[in-house]
Every structure is written in C-alpha cells, then in structure tokens.
Amino acid sequence: MKFFHYINFILIVLLLxxxxxxxxxxxxxxxxxxxxxxYEIENVLSELDDLKxxxxxxxxxxxxxxxxxxxxxxxxxxxxxxxQEIGQEIAKLKLYIASNDIDAFRVSIxxxxxxxxxxxxxMGANLHNVL
Amino acid sequence: MLTIVIRSxxxxxxxxxxxxxxxxxxxxxxxxxxLVLTLIIADLATIPxxxxxxxxxxxxxxxxxxxxxHFLLTLICRSSQHLSKIISGKPVIIVNxxxxxxxxxxxxxxxxxxxxxxxRACGYFSISQVQYAIMETNGKVSVMPKASSAPVxxxxxxxxxxxxxxxxxxxxEGKVIKENILLAGVSQQEVQKxxxxxxxxxxxxxxDVLLLTVDKTGEGYLQTKKGEGISFQTKRLVxx
Numbered sequence: 470m471k472f473f474h475y476i477n478f479i480l481i482v483l484l485l486x487x488x489x490x491x492x493x494x495x496x497x498x499x500x501x502x503x504x505x506x507x508y509e510i511e512n513v514l515s516e517l518d519d520l521k522x523x524x525x526x527x528x529x530x531x532x533x534x535x536x537x538x539x540x541x542x543x544x545x546x547x548x549x550x551x552x553q554e555i556g557q558e559i560a561k562l563k564l565y566i567a568s569n570d571i572d573a574f575r576v577s578i579x580x581x582x583x584x585x586x587x588x589x590x591x592m593g594a595n596l597h598n599v600l
Numbered sequence: 601m602l603t604i605v606i607r608s609x610x611x612x613x614x615x616x617x618x619x620x621x622x623x624x625x626x627x628x629x630x631x632x633x634x635l636v637l638t639l640i641i642a643d644l645a646t647i648p649x650x651x652x653x654x655x656x657x658x659x660x661x662x663x664x665x666x667x668x669x670h671f672l673l674t675l676i677c678r679s680s681q682h683l684s685k686i687i688s689g690k691p692v693i694i695v696n697x698x699x700x701x702x703x704x705x706x707x708x709x710x711x712x713x714x715x716x717x718x719x720r721a722c723g724y725f726s727i728s729q730v731q732y733a734i735m736e737t738n739g740k741v742s743v744m745p746k747a748s749s750a751p752v753x754x755x756x757x758x759x760x761x762x763x764x765x766x767x768x769x770x771x772x773e774g775k776v777i778k779e780n781i782l783l784a785g786v787s788q789q790e791v792q793k794x795x796x797x798x799x800x801x802x803x804x805x806x807x808d809v810l811l812l813t814v815d816k817t818g819e820g821y822l823q824t825k826k827g828e829g830i831s832f833q834t835k836r837l838v839x840x
Contacts, residue, residue, distance in 0.1 A: 477621055478671045481664050488661055549653040 492546045496592060499539035500585040503555065506532045507582045511575075520566045520574055529562050547588070555584045603652055611649045614660055615641060621667050631688040631737055633673050637666050688737045695733035695743075708735055719743060767821070771795070771812035774825070784814060798822050798832040 510528050517525070536559050543552055558577045565574040618641060622634070630638065641663060648659035677684040694704050694715060705715065715733070718741035724730055729749035734742045745751075754761035768780040770791050781791065788806075795809055796802055804824060814820040814834060823829035 474621075474671070478668065481668055485661065485664055485668065488657060545655055546657060547655065548658065549655075 488546075492592070495539075495542050496546055497589060499543055500589050502535060502539070503532070504582055504585045506535065507578050507585075510578055514571075514575065514578070518571075520569050520571055526566060529559075529566060533559050533563070547592075551588055551591075552584075555581055558584070604650070607652070607656055608649050610656055611645050611659055614663060615645050618663050618667050622670055631677075633687055634670070637670050641666060691737060691742075692735045693732060694735050694741070695727065695730050697731055700727065704735075710735070715741075724749070762817075765816040767813035767815040767819075769811065769813050771806055771809045773811075774807040774809060776806055794820070794832075794834055795822065797834075798830060799824065799827070801827075 506528070510525065510532070513522075513524055513528065536556060540552065540556060558581045561577050562574060565571075565577065622637070644659055644662050644666075648654045648656045673687060677687055692704050692708060694701055694708070694710065700712070700715065705712075716727075719725070719727070719730060719733065722741065722743040724743055724745060729745050730743055731746045732744040734744075736742055768784050769777055770780055770784065770786070771777065776788060776791065781788065786794075791812070792806060794814070795804055795806065795812060798820070799822065801824075808824050808826070810823045810825045811829070812820065812822050818834045820832050820834055821829060822832060
C-alpha cells in the first residue's frame with residue numbers, strides 16, 4: 470500500500486479525534502456553563518419574592534448572551550433540534566420577568582437545567598448510549 | 601434552500617473523496633465488506649443533505665469513520681490470508697470435471713438457473729463445455745472451458761503473431777495531449793504533418809481532429825470532427 474494512503478489514514482484518524490475532542494470541550498463546557506448560571510439564578514431567586522429585581526434581569530441578560538454565543542459553535546456539532554428548547558426556555562424567562570410570574574420562571578429554569586443535563590448525558594460515550 | 605444547495609455540494613465532495621480513497625473498484629468487483637460500506641455511505645450522505653437541523657459533521661464523521669474502517673479491513677486482508685478468507689470469503693469451485701458440485705452450490709445458495717445465467721454471461725451455453733467454474737469472492741463466475749470448447753489461440757495455430765502495442769492518443773477533440781507526444785517522441789509539427797498526410801483536406805488543423813492515435817509500430821487512426829475515421833501507417837515511433 471502506498472505511503473500516501475497511510476498519510477491519509479493518519480490524517481483522517483487525527484481529524485476524527487479532533488472532532489470528538491472539540492465536541493467534548495465545546496459542548497460540555499457550554500452546557501455546564503449554562504447549568505451553573507441557572508444555579509446562580511436559583512440562588513438569587515431563593516432570596517426574592519418577585520422578579521422585579523435588577524440582579525435577576527442582569528443575570529438573565531447574561532445567560533441569554535452566553536447562550537447566543539455558545540449556540541453558534543454548538544450548532545456545528547449538535548443536532549439543532551436537541552438544543553433549540555434551551556433557547557426557547559431562555560426567551561420565556563424574559564417574558565416571565567415582564568409578567569412577574571415567579572412560578573413559571575422557576576419551572577423554566579428547571580427545564581433549562583434538565584435539557585442541559587439530559588444532553589450532557591446523551592452525548593457521553595458510555596455503553597447505554599452506544600447500544 | 602441555499603443551505604441545502606451548499607450542504608449538498610459539501611457532502612457530494614466528501615463522498616467523492618471517500619470513494620477516491622477507497623479505490624477505483626466497480627460495483628461488480630467489490631468484496632462483500634466494500635459493498636456494505638458503499639450501501640451505508642449512500643444512506644449516510646443523504647441525512648445531513650436534506651435535514652437542515654442535522655449538522656454536516658453528523659454525516660461527515662460516520663463517512664470518515666467508514667473510510668478508516670475500510671482501510672483497516674483492507675490492511676487486515678492483505679496481511680493475513682486467514683483473516684482475508686473470513687472477511688471476504690474464498691473462491692469456490694462450483695463446476696469440476698465430474699460435473700456440478702451440488703454441495704458447493706447449496707453452500708452458496710445458488711440455483712442451477714443462477715449457474716447457467718453466469719455461464720451464459722461468460723459465453724458458454726452448455727455445462728458440457730465447462731471444465732471448471734469458480735465462484736469468485738466478488739460474486740462473479742470465472743470459467744475454464746474444456747479443451748474442445750476453448751477458443752483457438754495463435755500459439756495453437758503456430759502463427760507468427762506480432763504483439764500489439766497500446767496506441768497513444770496524440771490528439772483528442774482538437775487538443776494535443778502533450779504527455780503522449782513526449783512519450784511518442786514526436787513534435788507538434790510532426791503531428792500536424794501526420795494529420796495533413798492522411799487527410800484529403802490539406803487545410804486541416806489540429807483543432808479539426810476528433811481523434812488521432814498512433815502506436816509503437818506506426819499504425820494509426822485518424823478521425824476529423826466532420827469526417828470518417830481512417831487507419832494509416834506512419835513511421836515507427838520511438839516510445840520514451
């Protein structure tokens with residue numbers, strides 16, 4: 470077999486490893502970042518009775534900004550349908566602040582955490598996912 | 601819609617690259633594992649092409665993984681004959697001088713109709729003409745005819761047959777093939793001269809030629825875009 474074929478083979482293997490590492494780093498870091506921001510919001514929320522609070526608004530804006538930035542990179546690696554719910558729930562959070570609906574807000578935060586957790590679990594290379 | 605067009609171009613180029621990396625085998629020449637890979641590749645390529653929500657990488661990664669797998673299987677087949685037999689199978693004799701090997705046919709799940717179809721495709725219409733028939737690993741049947749049915753060769757007739765040489769295409773569709781001109785050891789002026797010598801129309805140029813081939817012995821074929829093809833004899837070429 471030609472030397473050229475071996476080079477091709479090595480390059481393709483390296484490319485595949487690179488893609489897998491990129492997915493692991495970009496996607497899991499982004500989702501873990503979103504999850505941690507949700508926990509922060511929950512902590513702030515536990516001390517408040519309503520959503521008319523500057524701190525909450527800033528944190529949601531920040532969450533939305535981080536998600537918009539991360540989503541672009543994630544769309545290269547993840548099926549868009551699997552992550553679109555996270556974007557939808559973040560958009561809903563702003564509406565709940567406007568209507569001061571704290572219960573719906575809490576539910577949305579839980580949902581974002583759930584989607585992040587389920588995708589992190591779903592992308593992991595384990596026997597359950599492989600089979 | 602533009603996204604789909606761009607995705608289709610990307611996937612097409614990648615599939616083309618994958619098939620180039622896999623080699624130039626045709627469908628009928630494929631080993632079983634190669635055929636399986638081809639079928640999977642065809643299916644995989646369509647997913648990210650039509651489904652915009654699926655990243656292109658979801659199609660590219662399995663395709664490249666299959667290329668790697670194909671490379672490894674080819675390497676295994678080359679390095680170990682035993683493993684090669686497991687992966688690709690081995691040729692099976694289905695017709696021997698005693699007749700049809702029914703057990704071998706049963707193993708291969710072949711019917712006599714299939715056998716006759718394969719023999720007819722090889723140019724043998726009766727089993728009595730066949731000494732051996734072998735089912736190859738790519739599914740084709742190779743036939744060794746009985747001496748009485750074998751085609752007569754020059755050595756049978758003891759004739760002084762001269763080996764023929766591969767003709768070099770010097771001009772194709774009005775374009776000079778520079779590589780072949782160098783191989784033939786002629787100049788472009790000489791090509792022009794050959795064309796003029798062998799055509800009634802003396803104002804003919806290289807652009808008007810559809811095909812000009814010359815072999816080592818000087819035997820050539822010339823056809824213009826508007827005229828008929830003619831065979832001619834020119835000086836012997838010195839192939840480089």
